[in-house]
Amino acid sequence: MSVQERWYAGVDWASESHHVWLTDSQGSRIGEKIFKHAGEGLAEMVIWLLATSGAVEPGQINIAIEVPHGPVVETLIERGFNVYALNPKQMDRFRDRYSPAGAKDDSRDAEVMASALRTDMHCFRHLAVTDPTIVELREWSRIAEDLAGERTGLTNRMRQQLWRYFPAFLDLDADLAAPWLLELWQAVPTPDKARRSRPSSIATILKRNRIRRLDAAQVLDILRKPPLTVAAGTTEAARAHIVTLVARIGLINRQIAQAHHQLDTLTARLGTAGEAEPGQPKQRDAEILASLPGIGRIVLATLLAEATDALQRRDYPALRCLTGVAPVTKKSGRSRFVLRRHACHRRLANAVYHWARTATQHDKTSRAKYAALRARGHSHGRALRSVADRLLNVACSMLRTGTTFKPSLPTQNAA
Numbered sequence: 001m002s003v004q005e006r007w008y009a010g011v012d013w014a015s016e017s018h019h020v021w022l023t024d025s026q027g028s029r030i031g032e033k034i035f036k037h038a039g040e041g042l043a044e045m046v047i048w049l050l051a052t053s054g055a056v057e058p059g060q061i062n063i064a065i066e067v068p069h070g071p072v073v074e075t076l077i078e079r080g081f082n083v084y085a086l087n088p089k090q091m092d093r094f095r096d097r098y099s100p101a102g103a104k105d106d107s108r109d110a111e112v113m114a115s116a117l118r119t120d121m122h123c124f125r126h127l128a129v130t131d132p133t134i135v136e137l138r139e140w141s142r143i144a145e146d147l148a149g150e151r152t153g154l155t156n157r158m159r160q161q162l163w164r165y166f167p168a169f170l171d172l173d174a175d176l177a178a179p180w181l182l183e184l185w186q187a188v189p190t191p192d193k194a195r196r197s198r199p200s201s202i203a204t205i206l207k208r209n210r211i212r213r214l215d216a217a218q219v220l221d222i223l224r225k226p227p228l229t230v231a232a233g234t235t236e237a238a239r240a241h242i243v244t245l246v247a248r249i250g251l252i253n254r255q256i257a258q259a260h261h262q263l264d265t266l267t268a269r270l271g272t273a274g275e276a277e278p279g280q281p282k283q284r285d286a287e288i289l290a291s292l293p294g295i296g297r298i299v300l301a302t303l304l305a306e307a308t309d310a311l312q313r314r315d316y317p318a319l320r321c322l323t324g325v326a327p328v329t330k331k332s333g334r335s336r337f338v339l340r341r342h343a344c345h346r347r348l349a350n351a352v353y354h355w356a357r358t359a360t361q362h363d364k365t366s367r368a369k370y371a372a373l374r375a376r377g378h379s380h381g382r383a384l385r386s387v388a389d390r391l392l393n394v395a396c397s398m399l400r401t402g403t404t405f406k407p408s409l410p411t412q413n414a415a
Contacts, residue, residue: 007049022049084126130308161238363407
């Protein structure tokens with residue numbers, strides 16, 4: 001047997017079991033088997049792949065799978081197999097080779113992936129072992145996003161309850177999750193309590209939370225506005241509801257603070273770990289990206305965690321597609337349409353949108369580009385995507401040269 005021989009496998013993964021199809025380099029079926037999703041099942045999959053193919057080393061077997069992460073992928077990569085990921089939409093197109101009518105089952109999907117990997121490997125993305133710090137950063141970034149969404153939902157419910165009986169409280173601050181507002185509501189939960197509160201107690205709360213834009217007199221003036229006339233029991237019911245919300249919002253605030261601390265710690269670790277490339281200054285990707293205008297903790301963590309491969313390759317076209325700033329052109333005959341890209345990474349698309357929005361406030365070049373696009377009739381979102389496109393280009397140029405952002409450098413700003 002030649003050591004250069006290769007085998008191709010397709011893994012149709014599921015929550016309870018995984019269907020595996022194995023072929024040789026000529027596309028002939030060698031074997032097919034279903035494995036349970038468990039430690040024992042995944043270990044059996046590894047043994048079966050090696051035994052059935054007769055491969056001397058795991059590196060002689062190329063494996064295709066739709067999902068680019070998870071225990072199946074990690075197990076196969078750890079054992080030395082070559083694992084490739086395929087976009088589900090591309091998988092759907094490859095499936096048409098075998099079933100133009102659209103028939104679909106696990107066995108066919110596994111076969112399609114194995115066959116497509118053998119004939120069209122360039123359409124797949126080769127997966128590699130991810131830096132453990134990146135894995136942690138990705139998880140904490142998603143945790144922070146989930147917590148922020150939960151807090152928004154809870155504060156919306158709190159706003160609705162206050163609107164029922166105490167709308168004056170809403171005039172204090174738009175962010176009802178702010179710690180000082182939660183503490184103030186616990187001290188002054190009703191209009192009746194506001195009438196009986198002393199300025200000194202309000203001043204203590206403001207001082208403890210370092211609130212300087214309002215003094216105790218101003219707060220009491222707002223809270224003592226003429227109250228609503230509500231049905232008996234409404235105030236008590238709404239207050240009881242808000243008590244449960246305040247407790248949960250306070251907990252989420254602490255968890256978000258912890259998540260942000262972890263993001264800062266992990267990005268700092270990425271900025272100091274390892275050695276720079278030969279001939280390049282000792283400057284890590286995290287430090288370079290953090291120097292760009294408009295980029296903050298959340299955006300930086302999202303870019304490092306979700307676009308790791310593209311950043312490491314300094315692949316500007318890939319970053320444009322992942323973040324959704326690259327338009328989609330459809331041209332046929334005399335018709336030509338340019339559309340917004342919807343097939344992108346949602347978290348990255350949201351991150352660069354907010355990055356561009358903030359950059360227009362702090363970077364004069366980004367602000368000028370945005371203003372010029374708006375003057376030409378482009379929408380707010382379209383203009384921000386163009387600003388983000390430029391920032392990604394600048395970021396890739398900086399990463400290639402290993403230099404940080406310099407606002408006074410005309411060449412860099414015009415990239």
